[in-house]
Amino acid sequence: MKIGFIGAGKVGTSFGIYLKNQGFEIYGYFSKTFSSAEKSAKLTGSKAVLDETDLVKSTDILFITTSDDAITKVCDDLVERNVLSEGKILVHMSGASSSNILKRAKKSGCFIYSMHPLQAFADIEKAVDDLKGTYFSIEGDKEKLHVLEDMLKKLGNPYFKLTAEQKSIYHVTACVVSNYLVTLMDYGLYLFDTIGIDKREGYKALLPLIEGTIKNINGLGTKDALTGPIVRGDVGTVKKHIEELKNLEHLGTVKQNIGVLDFYKIMGVKTLELAKKKDENKDFEELKNILKEVE
Known part of the structure; x- marks a missing residue:
């Protein structure tokens, strides 16, 4: 199972390192700035790509780890460029929004999810270490939800399964x-x-x-x-x-x-x-x- 990331900030990089350390295969990163993608790729033993198309076609699970405001735009751009394939698992890692912000990808035949680690990401090295004991929330389509559950079980992380309607109160709690x-x-x-x-x-x-x-x-x-x-x-x-x-x-x-x-x-x-x-x-x-x- 190959994993890709659109967004090479602290969340995407930390989670990518954490996955790699636990034996998952990271294919690569795409970012607004190629230098950021290169940095994350180096830390995860993967590749930096210049075009999301390569990332989408070469991965089984695609994580969108951009800023919250950019997630929907990234998803819509992939839909409009017709690069998403049927059956692709698309996951964003925002705590604030449900998987519904990826709804256009669902119309393209993708399975859509939100996965959120209940921790802060102020520093990459500390975040990777903290992830070992972090709770996650997962929410989205029933069909492939077991894939994310299996991932978290292999990682050894406890998790909550939420509905789209529960996601906002979950995030309010975290913020408070x-x-x-x-x-x-x-x-x-x-x-x-x-x-x-x-x-x-x-x-x-x-x-x-x-x-x-x-x-x-x-x-x-x-x-x-x-x-x-x-x-x-x-x-x-x-x-x-x-x-x-x-x-x-x-x-x-x-x-x-x-x-x-x-x-x-x-x-x-x-x-x-x-x-x-x-x-x-x-x-x-x-x-x-x-x-x-x-x-």
Whole structure:
């Protein structure tokens, strides 16, 4: 089974290396810039091609690993050039979209799928290593879905089978726990910065707390891992937090559309909802009123 990639960025290159390391045959890469295709081809022991036609005709599975916005255009271009053959397996690796964005290829007799690794691809070497324990999602035509399942089983990766309708919520979840976690960290480090603690040094100081929290979530689940003043019902501490954040805003240090106090309250309300699940008998009404109070 020969595999080809249109798109030689971090995702396509990392996944290609990972496949090659596990014994799969990578035929080659096509990219907007030939130098990118050459680089990925060298790393995977494959070839760089100047024309997608060669790639399409010489492979059994074709992965489109371009930017999300370019996937449909790439697919439509292949259809319009009449280079797709009946029975070809066409897979995109976007987490945001279902296989439906390849629907024109389906009309050409192709089987269409989305396959998404639930991890970040900031660095190729780290991504390849991380792929060993990564969950995937797969979604698309029933006829050849077993081919992708067999691939993931050979790789040793666990996976979810989704419907096209489920793909958006799947991606929302990934964005919240990954992208929004970065934003949450930036918020906390900003607060450290206001009292003179360097953000890099602050991160090092907070890292044991972060790692401990992640371990608790893994071992106990989110509800039982929750600690802090809100779940304790510590009204005085929350009031003090709010007063301090008000002072920051009054000093004019906050330039965001949503200020540090608003952000604290939004997160506080969501945390309160979780706290109620942990202790259904505790009266959180006063905290609820404080956190929902309109300035």
